[in-house]
């Protein structure tokens with residue numbers, strides 16, 4: 203019913219729920235707490251989010267919330283496709299500053315589990331891309347922080363040139379990894 207595989211950073215996981223296809227289309231249990239626990243993801247989510255990005259090359263991120271509102275996230279694409287990225291910002295982690303990048307799409311049905319301690323963001327690969335994602339802590343504007351999506355130190359192979367990115371004002375001026383306070387030890 204559920205396939206869970208590690209990415210290059212083991213704590214960041216690709217989750218692929220089974221799809222039951224027939225002549226009408228398909229059915230899939232996209233989240234089942236018991237099955238996620240059995241697969242090793244015992245996270246209690248409290249909020250669902252949904253965003254639509256109209257243009258290809260829309261970049262949202264890299265975002266995270268600091269404690270006591272730090273969030274684990276479970277991201278899926280319900281229309282279009284994204285390159286989804288998680289950057290390890292846990293200072294004592296052996297993979298600090300490293301990232302996992304995975305293509306998620308409505309077609310492949312893949313989800314990405316991003317634990318607490320990671321900055322998360324994506325770039326859209328198709329127009330009118332919609333994502334829905336679960337988070338394990340409520341939104342807190344005061345605890346909402348970011349990391350520069352195009353920080354060369356991160357070495358993320360985004361599918362667009364910096365000048366092509368469609369960004370929020372906030373995301374056009376996030377700190378680099380070198381400038382980032384130590385939010386996670």
Ligand SMILES: Cc1cn([C@H]2C[C@H](O)[C@@H](COP(=O)(O)OP(=O)(O)O[C@H]3O[C@H](C)C(=O)[C@H](O)[C@H]3O)O2)c(=O)[nH]c1=O
Nearest residue numbers: 251253262263264265266275322323324340341342370
């Ligand atoms: C995240 C969030 C935002 N908002 C409000 C705050 C702003 O007035 C408006 C847009 O927020 P923002 O520009 O931060 O939205 P995104 O750029 O899509 O942010 C998200 O993008 C990346 C991919 C993430 O991983 C985070 O979940 C989240 O930060 O929605 C809320 O009311 N609740 C929320 O949980």
